[in-house]
Amino acid sequence: MLDVQALTKTFGDKTAVDRASFAVDRPMMIGIIGRSGAGKSTLLRMLNRLNDASDGAILFEGHDITALRGAERRxxxxxxxMIFxxxxxxxxxxxxxxxxxxxxxxxxxWATMFNLYPQEDIHRAIEILDRLGIAEQAPKRAEALSGGQQQRVAIARALMQDPAIILADEPIASLDPMNAQIVMEALRRIHEEDGRMVIANLHTLDTARRYCDRVIGMRDGRIVFDGTPAQLTTGVARDIYGAGAGFSEAATSTQIETLDQTLLEEAKAEALV
Incomplete structure (x- = not known):
């Protein structure tokens, strides 16, 4: 379905993505991990054509996406x-x-200027909101919703496009653990029920392991790991993040239970001082 070939993006003398290559032969849920500045967001923006590639190619079902211009690009x-x-x-x-x-x-x-929508589109939008558990929020202003609800609205907007691929750029980075879980479960259901490919940039290892079929690790613009969640060991993660022996996954966890345990251990340590 998707074939990324030596994809490269440079900004002046800085290489943000360095000859990234991977292929996806069927709809999967893929997590991309790596520290800030690893090139994850730039990679997604090139896949969506928000940024042009400096070199390399993106093929989807045999078509060269990097060559599209104008209406074909849109x-x-x-x-x-894209979800941000x-x-x-x-x-x-x-x-x-x-x-x-x-x-x-x-x-x-003309329809866009006057904010005119067909009745069937309005009904479909409400059905999608209902699927995501927020249909009752439909008449409210977006600013009145919680962060987790707003992200589900963004997912609903993406589904209105009826896309083959959903790209999610750090979709839970600004959410609390409970809302992060709700959003990730929604993305997983969309993948499983609709057969859509989902590629998400993630900042926590437990999230990648729990929800993804495949994990890609990036470091300094390069893909340094491409495998299953089971293959994403602590040692592999340490290499992806360029961390030392003191690297702790608990510090990046979104699991509520793990966070509670970490806080408990910190409290015990402080009590002993």
Whole structure:
């Protein structure tokens, strides 16, 4: 389905992504991990064509995505939806209208100017919100929702595009553990029930292991690991993050139980001092 070939992105004399290559032969849920500045976000932005590649190629079902321009490029961006860490919603607009923005690439300029939507699109938007457990939020302003609810609205907007691929750039980085779990479970269900490919940049190892079929590790712009969650050992993770022997996965955990245990151990240590 997706074949990334020696994909490279340079900004001046800095190489953000360095000859990244991987192939995906069927819809999977893939997690990309690595420390800040490893090139994860730049890689996703090239896949979506928000950024042009400096070198290399992206093939999807045999078509060269890196060669697309104009309307064909916008059409690809509809098939390859993007979800961002900061949600990118219109704060003062109601939730259902934010979701309907997922149809902008296939609507006329006239309809967009006057905010006119077909009745079937409105019904579909509400159905998607219901699927994500937030249909009752449809008439509210987006800014009135919690962070977890806003991220689910962003997921709903992506689903309105009916994409083949969903790219999620640190979708839970700004969420508390409970909302992070809800968002990741929603993405996993979308992958399993719809047969869509999901590629998510993640900042925690436990999340990658729990929800993903495959994990790609990046360091200094290069792919240094590509394997199953079971192969993502602490030693491998230490190499991906360039960390020393003191590297602790608990410090990056989103599991509520792990966080509680970590806080308990810290409290005990302080009591002994």
């Amino acid at each position: 059409q690809w961006q509809s098939r390859c939806a 860490q900061q949600f990118n919603l219109v704060p003062r607009m109601d939730v259902v209208s934010n979701v309907l923005h997922g149809t902008l690439n296939r609507r006329s300029t």
